[in-house]
Amino acid sequence: MTDMEEAQPSSSVVRCLLRTQFPGWGDLPITAVQPGGWDNITYRLGETMSVRLPSDDPYVAQVDKEHHWLPVLAEHLPLKIPQPLTRGDPDCGYPWPWSIYRWLEGQPATCEAVADLTDLAVALAGFLGALHSIDSSDGPPAGPHSFYRGGALSIYDQETRGAIAELADEIDVEATLSVWETALAAEWTGPPIWVHGDVAPSNLLVVDGRLDAVIDFGCLAVGDPACDTVIAWTFLFGESREAFRAYLPVDEGTWIRGRGWALWKALITHTEARRINPDQTDLAGQRFGWRHSARSIIENLLRET
Numbered sequence: 403m404t405d406m407e408e409a410q411p412s413s414s415v416v417r418c419l420l421r422t423q424f425p426g427w428g429d430l431p432i433t434a435v436q437p438g439g440w441d442n443i444t445y446r447l448g449e450t451m452s453v454r455l456p457s458d459d460p461y462v463a464q465v466d467k468e469h470h471w472l473p474v475l476a477e478h479l480p481l482k483i484p485q486p487l488t489r490g491d492p493d494c495g496y497p498w499p500w501s502i503y504r505w506l507e508g509q510p511a512t513c514e515a516v517a518d519l520t521d522l523a524v525a526l527a528g529f530l531g532a533l534h535s536i537d538s539s540d541g542p543p544a545g546p547h548s549f550y551r552g553g554a555l556s557i558y559d560q561e562t563r564g565a566i567a568e569l570a571d572e573i574d575v576e577a578t579l580s581v582w583e584t585a586l587a588a589e590w591t592g593p594p595i596w597v598h599g600d601v602a603p604s605n606l607l608v609v610d611g612r613l614d615a616v617i618d619f620g621c622l623a624v625g626d627p628a629c630d631t632v633i634a635w636t637f638l639f640g641e642s643r644e645a646f647r648a649y650l651p652v653d654e655g656t657w658i659r660g661r662g663w664a665l666w667k668a669l670i671t672h673t674e675a676r677r678i679n680p681d682q683t684d685l686a687g688q689r690f691g692w693r694h695s696a697r698s699i700i701e702n703l704l705r706e707t
Contacts, residue, residue, distance in 0.1 A: 411455050411496050416445050418494035420453070424502070427451070437510070437604070440689060441620050446505060451487065455500040463547040464620035465489065465499045471541070472619060475596070478536045481529045482506055482607075482615035506615045508607030510691055511637070517611025519642040525613040526606065526633070527649035534595045534627050534651070541596060541624035551599030552625025555659055556586055558666050565669035569676075572697070577704045578665070585662020588655040590626035597623055601630050603637045603691030627652055631660030632667060635703055636692045665703050672696035 413432045421428035430448035441461040445453045456462050469486045476483050485504035492498055509515050516522050544552030559582075566578050598605075599621025607615040621629075631652065634643050647657065668687070675683040675696065684695040692699065 628659035
């Protein structure tokens, strides 16, 4: 099996895994989920389940983490989250552990799918406030398993400065560095709290236009909640952003660091897109469900306070 095939396990591999390890489910229909994930490949299994398989080695640690912690967190949260049913082992040429989850109905949050963006912002703020308040004393500290979500923003300082230098022909370098350095200076001094780590529109499921579930907890960790505010700049705007900020119980420093997280993500997304296909950089960020291109988000971040 090639590296590409490992990263994209086919439905036939999934069928083999099921028949070998969970034969009672081995003949249920298998349907690829679109849009596909980045860290994991997901298939719908029958009508009530899904199969989730890490796409590369860095995401493997997330399997056991989700199986252990999601059931613990679920009972404290006001919205649905993924429910792990069982864990599978490497087999059939697939090299990593994998999972079967309860299927969650809904579609990713988009401008078209969301009936009232301010209503979504308030509901999301309530969800994150509840998550952030759950006892985190035994939770996993931010680290490689969470791609340092919840950790210090400074972990990405070198990468961010490199991206700013690379984009010097497109962006206001001085203004961008000012936003970044202001975020670095606003250090988190509070106790570590639970963070989702990847609050993107693609990880929010809406039903009948309203937020119904939050998915993909691979970056789950305990630490600084600033990373959970990024959606304020990548998807929310105007009244919805104001409502999100008003209803989310975080301080000014957290908001400033969140702006830094959003800047880092937009910078690296745009530089990657420019290297791959300079003519289609406007599409960068689509896989996350962002409202605007990564370049537009960078420009907006420099205008927003």
